[in-house]
Amino acid sequence: MLSYALIGGIMYGLYFGLVGMGLNLIFGVMRIINLAHGDFIMLGAFLTYWLYYLFGFNPLIVIPISIFVFLVFGFLMYYIFVPKLLHSKDPEMLSFILFFGVSQVIEAIIILFFGNNQISVPSTIFAKLFKVSTFTLFGNTFPISWLVVSIVCIATFAVIYVYFFHTKLGYATRAIMANRHEALVSGIDVNKVSAIAFGVGIAAASLAGVMGFFMIGAAFPSMGTDLTTISFTIIVLGALGNPLGTVIGGLIYGVAIMLMQTYFSSWTNVLPYLLLIFVILIKPEGLLGKAVRNV
Amino acid sequence: MSHNRNGVILKVEGLVKKFGNFRALDGVSLEVEEGKIIGLAGPNGSGKTTFINVVSGVYKSNGGRVIFNGEDITNIDSYKIVRKGINRTFQIPKPLLGLTVEENIRVAAVYGAKDKRKVKERIEYSLSTIGLEGFRFKKAESLTSTQQKLLGLGRALATNPKLLLVDEIAAGLTQKELKMIANMLLGLKEKGVTLIVVEHLMGFLDMITDEVVIMNAGKEIFRGLIREASNNEEVIRVFLGG
Numbered sequence: 001m002l003s004y005a006l007i008g009g010i011m012y013g014l015y016f017g018l019v020g021m022g023l024n025l026i027f028g029v030m031r032i033i034n035l036a037h038g039d040f041i042m043l044g045a046f047l048t049y050w051l052y053y054l055f056g057f058n059p060l061i062v063i064p065i066s067i068f069v070f071l072v073f074g075f076l077m078y079y080i081f082v083p084k085l086l087h088s089k090d091p092e093m094l095s096f097i098l099f100f101g102v103s104q105v106i107e108a109i110i111i112l113f114f115g116n117n118q119i120s121v122p123s124t125i126f127a128k129l130f131k132v133s134t135f136t137l138f139g140n141t142f143p144i145s146w147l148v149v150s151i152v153c154i155a156t157f158a159v160i161y162v163y164f165f166h167t168k169l170g171y172a173t174r175a176i177m178a179n180r181h182e183a184l185v186s187g188i189d190v191n192k193v194s195a196i197a198f199g200v201g202i203a204a205a206s207l208a209g210v211m212g213f214f215m216i217g218a219a220f221p222s223m224g225t226d227l228t229t230i231s232f233t234i235i236v237l238g239a240l241g242n243p244l245g246t247v248i249g250g251l252i253y254g255v256a257i258m259l260m261q262t263y264f265s266s267w268t269n270v271l272p273y274l275l276l277i278f279v280i281l282i283k284p285e286g287l288l289g290k291a292v293r294n295v
Numbered sequence: 296m297s298h299n300r301n302g303v304i305l306k307v308e309g310l311v312k313k314f315g316n317f318r319a320l321d322g323v324s325l326e327v328e329e330g331k332i333i334g335l336a337g338p339n340g341s342g343k344t345t346f347i348n349v350v351s352g353v354y355k356s357n358g359g360r361v362i363f364n365g366e367d368i369t370n371i372d373s374y375k376i377v378r379k380g381i382n383r384t385f386q387i388p389k390p391l392l393g394l395t396v397e398e399n400i401r402v403a404a405v406y407g408a409k410d411k412r413k414v415k416e417r418i419e420y421s422l423s424t425i426g427l428e429g430f431r432f433k434k435a436e437s438l439t440s441t442q443q444k445l446l447g448l449g450r451a452l453a454t455n456p457k458l459l460l461v462d463e464i465a466a467g468l469t470q471k472e473l474k475m476i477a478n479m480l481l482g483l484k485e486k487g488v489t490l491i492v493v494e495h496l497m498g499f500l501d502m503i504t505d506e507v508v509i510m511n512a513g514k515e516i517f518r519g520l521i522r523e524a525s526n527n528e529e530v531i532r533v534f535l536g537g
Contacts, residue, residue: 175402185383185407
């Protein structure tokens, strides 16, 4: 039972690392809190649902579509909201209020067009595709969809790692994360690079939505708020402002959730909030601390 | 003065910068000839650093014009100003933490120079000029504050500036370090770089400048040789009070 909880927790954790990745990337680069983060996860789920039911698209095919759509959307959204926010006296506080509004608007629009119902994509979709429904690891059997999601998450983390450490754009992004003014006088078009990072953050959130059906079940318009809270817990657990630290935060969160579900299931829903309060009180910069704050 | 070609590289006309009702720059006009080192001095709050911030595009002005090499660059974005050939250092060093010394310079060499060729040469030139070749793989946060100031200078040099704005680089340095930095800045002048050096330490300015501009309350109150400044009544009043 313990090994099931630990291995399952790691796979869950990889997924939650993806859930928090976009929020932390945007915070790291722009020092603003995107409270609509969970709503972009929800939008990714709705896009997957409709592409599946209208055209029969497998979620694996939806991945590049979702990334493209939300990358462009995030890029444009940056120029609408963020430069004005960053010129204000208190960008962090204003971002809370502004993106809370954006979150409410997104939720209201989805309810208006699609109703306030739960939606889902069959969990057997990958089993049909790969002609195998489960896999076994150290004597424990897991759904094949968990393996697919884990591979997608690892691939995403690898892409983000390469983007940060092995591309010209990544150097510029890290420079902005380290110091916005110094980046400007290094000749970096800070707004353009930030807009791309914002788009990547929103696209990463949507990707978590595409994969969400297979890890957290059905999607519904109001799910964004809970997902934002969970994401916030994860990035605080890892390291605020350090996107790759999010993976560590996700793993801690995933294993903790699985252990709670296994041994104290009735307390599982309280866990994110308890972890959040605990870490904020004990080590507000995140468990990984300052050493890895700058990617 | 060997590179003084008597051409005006920077012309500032009636520059105004307001913070609320406070006029940090109150119609400053200044011309800087190519190849010179101009010192910018004055008491705290006189507008020296604000002047650098506006010329380098970090702050937007509320009036006036900044003309560089004959081109109006007033209120254009910082990164575009850098690519046109103006760079600056910060009074408090702001290195890119988490990146190595070489990466700090590389970012500027890749993004900041108009000519995108010879990136490697510019990195090596910057490292050797600031004397941090041996620290190239060290993280910026592991450097001393003096080394971080040098790194800021190296980062600026990597963008191949024609005009370098140096903000209080001498503060807190030992005599030996002051002499080293003075020689470094004079060496840049010999290579044709024009410098505006904001500084409190008049002795340091005396070592390197062709002329000094003294500011008070957002205005220029004196321009000339530093030894003349010490005999100027208004300068004495501003610095000594009364």
